[in-house]
Amino acid sequence: MAMIFIGGSRDIFELPEPAVARIGAIVAAEHGVLIGDARGADAEAQSLLAGYGYEHVGVFHTGKEPRNTLGDWAAYRIPAPDGAQGLCVHAAKDGEMARRANFGLMIWDGASPGTCLNILRLAVIGSPCVVYDMLRGTAATIHDTVDWSAMLRDAGPEVRNAVEARMTRDERLALPA
Template sequence: MAMILIGGSCNIVDLPDALAGRIASIVAAEHGVLIGDAPGADTEVQALLVGHGYEHVGVFCAGDEPRNNLGDWAIYTVPPPQGAHGFAIQADKDREMVRRADYGLMIWNGTSPGTVLNVLRLALAEKPCVTYDVANGLVTTIRKVADWRTMLSRADPEIWDLLATRMTPDERLATTLA
C-alpha cells in the first residue's frame, strides 16, 4: 500500500472538481492517506474521504488533539519544538508526514508558503507530488527541485521572502542548487 500525503492551503474551501476523481482513485486503490488537521483543504479532503467511508487515513497534528478529524481516524501527534511559535508549530509535523509518504497530492492557492514548502520537501526526498495550483488552474507533477522552481515562477515573487523565513538551511541551499 502506497502512502500518499494530501494537504493544501488553509483558505481553500472549494476543491477543484478533478480532485474528487483523484481522491476516488486513491480510495479504489486502497492507498494509505496521511493528512493534517488544518481547516481549509485538509478538512475538505477529510470530508471527501468520509463520504467514501474510507478507513486507511492517519491524521497528523501538533497539539494534543487534532483540530479536525472528521473520520475519527488514527491520530499521530508530532509535538512542536519547545518555544515554537507561528508556522514553526506545524513544521515538524509536516516534515514527519513527508518522511512517511511515498507520494504527495497538494492543493495550492498560489500564495501559501506552508503548502509549497511541503511540495519542496517531497521533491528533495525524490517523492513525486501532484500539485493542483488553483490560482493558475494548473495540475502539475513535481519530481525535482527544478520542477518546484518552475511552479513558483508563476507565483507572486513575495513568496520567496515568506519561504526564506520558514526553510531550514538545507532546504534553502537545495533551492539555490537546482
C-alpha cells in the same frame, strides 16, 4: 500500499474536481492517506474521505488533540520543536508526513508558504507531488527541486519571499545552486 500525503492551503474550502477525482482514485486503489488537521484543504479532503467511509487514513497534528478529524482514524501527534512560533509550529508535523509519503497531492492557493514548503519536502526526498494551483488554474507534477524552483519562480516575488522566510537551513541547502 503506497502512502499519499494530501494537503493544501488553509484558505481553500472547495476542492477542484480533478483533485476530488484523484482522491477517489486513491480510495479505489486502497492507498494509505497521510493528512493534517488544519481547516481548509485538509478538512475538505478529510470530509471527502469520510464520505467514502475510507479507513486507511492517518491524521497528523501538533496539539494535544487534532483540530479537525472527520473520521474514525488513527491520530499521530508530532510535537512542535521547542521555541517554534506561529505557522512554524506545524513544520515538524508536515515534515513527518512528507518523510512517510511515497507521493503527494497538494491543493495550493498559489500563495500559501506552508503548502509550497510541503511540496518542497516531498521533492527533496524524490516523492512526486501532483499540485493543483487554484490561483492559476493549473495542475503539474513536481518531481524534484528543479521542478519546485520553477513552480516558485512562476508564483512571483511576494510568494517567493514568504516561502524563503519560512525555509529551514536544510531546505535551503537542498535547492539547486
